Amino acid sequence: MVDSAALAGFAGLLADQTRAAMCLALLNGKPWTMGQLAKHAGVAPSTASAHLTLLVAGGMLADEHKGRHRYLRLADRKMAGLLEDILSHIDSVEPKAAMARARTCYDHIGGELGVAISDAMLRQKLIVDSGFALTKDGLAWLEQVGVDVAALQATRRTLARPCLDWTERRFHLAGAAGAALCRTAFDSGWIERTKSERALRLTPAGTAAFAGLLGVTPESLS
Amino acid sequence: MVDSAALAGFAGLLADQTRAAMCLALLNGKPWTMGQLAKHAGVAPSTASAHLTLLVAGGMLADEHKGRHRYLRLADRKMAGLLEDILSHIDSVEPKAAMARARTCYDHIGGELGVAISDAMLRQKLIVDSGFALTKDGLAWLEQVGVDVAALQATRRTLARPCLDWTERRFHLAGAAGAALCRTAFDSGWIERTKSERALRLTPAGTAAFAGLLGVTPESLS
DNA sequence: GCGACGTTTCGTTGACGGCCGCAATATCGG
DNA sequence: CCGATATTGCGGCCGTCAACGAAACGTCGC
Numbered sequence: 001m002v003d004s005a006a007l008a009g010f011a012g013l014l015a016d017q018t019r020a021a022m023c024l025a026l027l028n029g030k031p032w033t034m035g036q037l038a039k040h041a042g043v044a045p046s047t048a049s050a051h052l053t054l055l056v057a058g059g060m061l062a063d064e065h066k067g068r069h070r071y072l073r074l075a076d077r078k079m080a081g082l083l084e085d086i087l088s089h090i091d092s093v094e095p096k097a098a099m100a101r102a103r104t105c106y107d108h109i110g111g112e113l114g115v116a117i118s119d120a121m122l123r124q125k126l127i128v129d130s131g132f133a134l135t136k137d138g139l140a141w142l143e144q145v146g147v148d149v150a151a152l153q154a155t156r157r158t159l160a161r162p163c164l165d166w167t168e169r170r171f172h173l174a175g176a177a178g179a180a181l182c183r184t185a186f187d188s189g190w191i192e193r194t195k196s197e198r199a200l201r202l203t204p205a206g207t208a209a210f211a212g213l214l215g216v217t218p219e220s221l222s
Numbered sequence: 223m224v225d226s227a228a229l230a231g232f233a234g235l236l237a238d239q240t241r242a243a244m245c246l247a248l249l250n251g252k253p254w255t256m257g258q259l260a261k262h263a264g265v266a267p268s269t270a271s272a273h274l275t276l277l278v279a280g281g282m283l284a285d286e287h288k289g290r291h292r293y294l295r296l297a298d299r300k301m302a303g304l305l306e307d308i309l310s311h312i313d314s315v316e317p318k319a320a321m322a323r324a325r326t327c328y329d330h331i332g333g334e335l336g337v338a339i340s341d342a343m344l345r346q347k348l349i350v351d352s353g354f355a356l357t358k359d360g361l362a363w364l365e366q367v368g369v370d371v372a373a374l375q376a377t378r379r380t381l382a383r384p385c386l387d388w389t390e391r392r393f394h395l396a397g398a399a400g401a402a403l404c405r406t407a408f409d410s411g412w413i414e415r416t417k418s419e420r421a422l423r424l425t426p427a428g429t430a431a432f433a434g435l436l437g438v439t440p441e442s443l444s
Numbered sequence: 445g446c447g448a449c450g451t452t453t454c455g456t457t458g459a460c461g462g463c464c465g466c467a468a469t470a471t472c473g474g
Numbered sequence: 475c476c477g478a479t480a481t482t483g484c485g486g487c488c489g490t491c492a493a494c495g496a497a498a499c500g501t502c503g504c
Binding site: 255256257267268271272275287289290291292 | 449450451452453454
Binding site for chain 1: 483
């Protein structure tokens, strides 16, 4: 039996807006330094340091001292998953047009939606299994979607690569192509940001678009 | 920014031990009255009333006025599911700072440490397989550890019995001997309480002691 | 209607926690 | 070694919130 003190103590870690903001910032899976988090949360470094010490002691975060920096990240994937569970529950109070837990991972689409898209692209041989490199069909498909492939190839950035999602433990499409696809999805009104600035909502238009382009059905996202 | 406020607000509902105790009590799915919850949480009715109003306003609980009673229950099944998710995560995170998932089970040692100790005692025939009764060697071993066996036998309490651990689904030593062993371990500095008051931390001295007395190695606790 | 009981509101008290600035410590670059 | 940068520790201030008792309110049983 988990006693009330343990539950209250754990919840107390997130019950402060400053600490909550820090944990949310770390949801992208990348380590931040103490100073970055302090600035992000809008508090003095000394204040942030105390908060982060609390969060680490409470098992929410893990830290690593490297030189004069203290890098912080979520303790593990399970913690990231729990945070997202809580967030999705909070979000679910409002209209639930979103049928999937989707979110941006830096500049590309992550979460279940990202994995579903990548799965479908693999199935249709638009990308290859190893390294997620785009096939000829994949390049053509991107053009059809509305991406300026030539412009992408002009940059030095890797065109397509896999990115491991925290909670899904699955790969999804990243790289220049992933970012371009995400931008197109926004521009076309297929996805839009929720208030949380991190979560995505798949619009009805987006549902139709992904169904037509990839055969991704709403059921495959549940 | 807006998101962190929502998260902090929600977590804040559970961040108080009194409110946490109330929510835990409601996890059985049955409605409780205000007075019952007040007594259960150990606070005055006026205090409990304020807390429950908060929890209802925050969407965690639902209430229903019937006559002169106010019946409270979790808002919905999803909320109950979320609570259980959080609790299960806490269970796996709580002992993270310790080298083993140890905890007290009433007055004796439970968790992985308790199971490991009992396993070792079985292996060394200090207790018998059925009923965990102490053997002659077991009584001598307890004396060696520093337990006043004669004093234990003077009480009416069962000397040794098995206790089924919640999460391990394995038996560990309980009864007067289990309690005495736990007390000795505290007094000798082999184990100490973490802040959570429920989890235990095995000290280096404890690691050495259990290794010498039972051949229990840290590896067997992982 | 009249107590008995459960609940709520109000006002007060006291403790805890977040915040800052400043000083101290540790590391990196030159 | 020195200045710059990053982080931590220490006081002290201030707002917030949980706690209580007393009193008011509403309901039930007789």
